[in-house]
Amino acid sequence: MIRIALADDHKLFAKGIESLLDEYDDLLITGIYPNGKELIDSLKMDLPDVILTDLNMPVLDGFGVLKSSKKAFPKIKVIVLSMYDDEKIYKKCMKEGADAFILKDADPDELVYTIHEVYDGRHIANFQRVIQQANQSSFYDAFREKFKLSRREVQIIKLIKDGMQNKEIADDLSLSVQTIETHRKNIHSKLHVSSRIELVNKVQDMNL
Structure with missing residues (x-):
């Protein structure tokens, strides 16, 4: 407790x-x-x-x-x-x-x-x-609102797009690998993608 x-x-x-x-x-x-x-x-x-x-x-x-x-x-x-x-x-x-x-x-x-x-x-x-x-632009606010993403999830999406793996993201954000994995599952669900490649392609298409 x-x-x-x-x-x-x-x-x-x-x-x-x-x-x-x-x-x-x-x-x-x-x-x-x-x-x-x-x-x-x-x-x-x-x-x-x-x-x-x-x-x-x-x-x-x-x-x-x-x-x-x-x-x-x-x-x-x-x-x-x-x-x-x-x-x-x-x-x-x-x-x-x-x-x-x-x-x-x-x-x-x-x-x-x-x-x-x-x-x-x-x-x-x-x-x-x-x-x-x-200091993020209103574009990111619109992106967050559209897909019901948290600020942390947007952070993680950007790091995934930059080619970082779960352990690297966890170290960068001072979080556990398990926490990052949970966030990635939630991100995949919200953006309706099933893999890292699909995720990266989707955010690139949106110019994120």
Whole structure:
């Protein structure tokens, strides 16, 4: 069981995250806090495995959560949830020790697998790749929407197109080979292809 504490001052968003994670038997929300101070105070009594924190909160913001939690409890994993596609914010989170960074408009499955990867120590936030994603053109957004792809799946498609094998992709993204294989199966299903060659041909035809 992965124990998760969530800090976010937007009640509807926080409840939505709780409802999403409740669908998974191995994920448990141990507490929802309206600001970083209440979350940090709770750590004195109950330590979660993973912290999900918003950046903009009253009393103590997400950067404060990162500093305080990493200083007092360095083994706790911290995933930042943010609505801002900003390079300076990504770099500041990286400097403060964030284990992963997810935009709030990401697909739900991206949050779930990131929690698992962070908990298992396999996921290290690749901030440069996140920055590149933030600068993608509207064409890629249209491609994602058409085939219901997550940002991670688009990343993997590009790396496959570049000729990388599963192990190379896993190393590049700091994920497990098993995770990459699962994503590839999902990609094949969504794009209605049955092989690497068919996948590459399809994305080349679309000028991706």
